[in-house]
Amino acid sequence: MSEATHEKSKHAKQIDIVIKILCVAVAFVMWIYVMMVESPEYEETFSHITVELINTENLVSERELAIYNGYGTMIDVTISGKKSVISKIGESDIVATADVSTISGDGGRYNCKINVDVPAGCQVVGMSQETVSVYLDKASQISVALSEQRENTNLPEGAFTGTIEFPVDMVNVTGPSNVLAKINKAVVVLDLAGVTKTTTLTEEVKLYDRNGNEIISPYIDYYPKSVTLEVPVYKKVTVNLDAYFKYGFLGYDNTTITIDPATVEVTGEVDVINKGNLIEPIELDEKLHFSGNRCYKTFDLETVDGVILSTDRVTVTAIVDNSIRTMNITVPGGNIMDTGAKPGVEYTYSREPVTVKLMGTKEALSALEPEDIMLVLDMSPYNESNSGTVRVKAEVKIDSVQKDMILEIGTYTIDVTFAE
Numbered sequence: 455m456s457e458a459t460h461e462k463s464k465h466a467k468q469i470d471i472v473i474k475i476l477c478v479a480v481a482f483v484m485w486i487y488v489m490m491v492e493s494p495e496y497e498e499t500f501s502h503i504t505v506e507l508i509n510t511e512n513l514v515s516e517r518e519l520a521i522y523n524g525y526g527t528m529i530d531v532t533i534s535g536k537k538s539v540i541s542k543i544g545e546s547d548i549v550a551t552a553d554v555s556t557i558s559g560d561g562g563r564y565n566c567k568i569n570v571d572v573p574a575g576c577q578v579v580g581m582s583q584e585t586v587s588v589y590l591d592k593a594s595q596i597s598v599a600l601s602e603q604r605e606n607t608n609l610p611e612g613a614f615t616g617t618i619e620f621p622v623d624m625v626n627v628t629g630p631s632n633v634l635a636k637i638n639k640a641v642v643v644l645d646l647a648g649v650t651k652t653t654t655l656t657e658e659v660k661l662y663d664r665n666g667n668e669i670i671s672p673y674i675d676y677y678p679k680s681v682t683l684e685v686p687v688y689k690k691v692t693v694n695l696d697a698y699f700k701y702g703f704l705g706y707d708n709t710t711i712t713i714d715p716a717t718v719e720v721t722g723e724v725d726v727i728n729k730g731n732l733i734e735p736i737e738l739d740e741k742l743h744f745s746g747n748r749c750y751k752t753f754d755l756e757t758v759d760g761v762i763l764s765t766d767r768v769t770v771t772a773i774v775d776n777s778i779r780t781m782n783i784t785v786p787g788g789n790i791m792d793t794g795a796k797p798g799v800e801y802t803y804s805r806e807p808v809t810v811k812l813m814g815t816k817e818a819l820s821a822l823e824p825e826d827i828m829l830v831l832d833m834s835p836y837n838e839s840n841s842g843t844v845r846v847k848a849e850v851k852i853d854s855v856q857k858d859m860i861l862e863i864g865t866y867t868i869d870v871t872f873a874e
Contacts, residue, residue: 496537497579500545501530505568505586509555514593519561521554522630522673524588531570532580539575547573552586561591591630598625598640600659600681606647609687613650613724616686622678625659629674638664642681649685651724656682689727692717695755697736697770703813703861704740708778711738712771722761733757736770740813740861747774747813774813780863781819784809785827790848790868794834800873803831803846810850811863818856826854831868843871 505527513519531548533540552566565585570578600620625640642657658680661669695713699705720732734756743749749772755763787805808829812819829848850862
């Protein structure tokens with residue numbers, strides 16, 4: 455055999471091998487195509503398909519019956535079809551239902567036929583069971599008082615929770631009578647972890663039996679399932695009461711003060727209490743509150759907004775020591791004068807002598823003469839519209855080197871008559 459002939463034979467064999475390989479590849483592709491696309495015999499089983507009970511509302515509205523067992527039944531479904539179709543199907547594409555409207559009779563156990571719907575191009579070839587057992591009892595409704603249970607309470611020192619107002623008093627529950635009979639109470643469990651001041655919470659309503667076990671059942675419905683409520687958090691502190699003098703003429707150095715009670719309990723929101731300055735100090739007016747060297751008066755306490763006091767009235771007793779005396783002195787009519795009158799306003803006033811009471815040291819009072827005291831009427835608030843006789847407050851002015859050691863007690867007025 456010539457070399458040329460040998461080369462042609464070798465080349466022919468190589469081509470033959472390539473053709474055979476191509477044939478095998480084509481056959482494999484065709485086999486895959488048939489198996490994946492054209493084969494009608496492919497089957498697959500889908501597990502955990504939940505059977506949905508339908509037309510349950512008709513049992514309640516038309517028959518006054520309620521289901522207490524049968525929900526949640528799961529079955530296995532085997533379907534057949536082209537693999538290319540089945541390969542795209544999931545469990546959610548298979549729908550299994552049981553129509554309870556076919557049930558006749560009253561309470562008890564009934565077997566309802568299961569119907570399975572599958573996607574187009576498939577057919578059901580088998581099910582793990584063909585019926586589902588459904589248990590019925592008379593439908594009923596009860597109302598359960600709503601209560602609370604507090605957990606994880608970790609309030610700041612001195613703080614406490616107040617009364618919680620519920621948006622509803624009762625929880626309405628509907629369902630089969632035999633399940634409702636187990637319900638003993640409805641409770642809102644309040645998780646107070648992290649609650650340090652008044653807080654609004656939204657919590658679930660839970661149902662419990664007589665043994666304290668929570669009742670969780672798909673066969674009952676109740677309202678409300680949750681509530682939004684405010685958890686008030688308060689704090690109580692004890693506040694020492696204090697008093698001060700309006701004019702500073704008297705003080706703790708020359709006056710003994712007793713406040714009854716000496717302390718008051720203050721309750722309020724945590725933030726408010728923590729800011730302090732809860733009660734305004736009691737103001738003693740040396741000119742108005744003292745009779746001689748003694749003050750005995752009941753005061754209404756003034757507080758910041760939003761707090762409650764254990765008592766809002768106290769009695770203050772203040773006794774001035776012997777370093778301070780009182781004295782009556784008569785101011786002559788010639789020492790009564792006016793100031794600040796508007797032009798064109800005509801009036802006259804009484805110039806009868808006026809007796810005033812003064813408080814001061816013995817030395818200062820002894821050195822004082824009637825002529826040292828004046829009563830001054832401020833007429834600036836009055837105008838031509840005023841008429842008749844009006845009592846006008848008179849300011850007591852003392853013209854003495856001892857004036858800082860003397861203070862008048864009480865208020866004084868002079869009758870002023872305006873010209874018609």
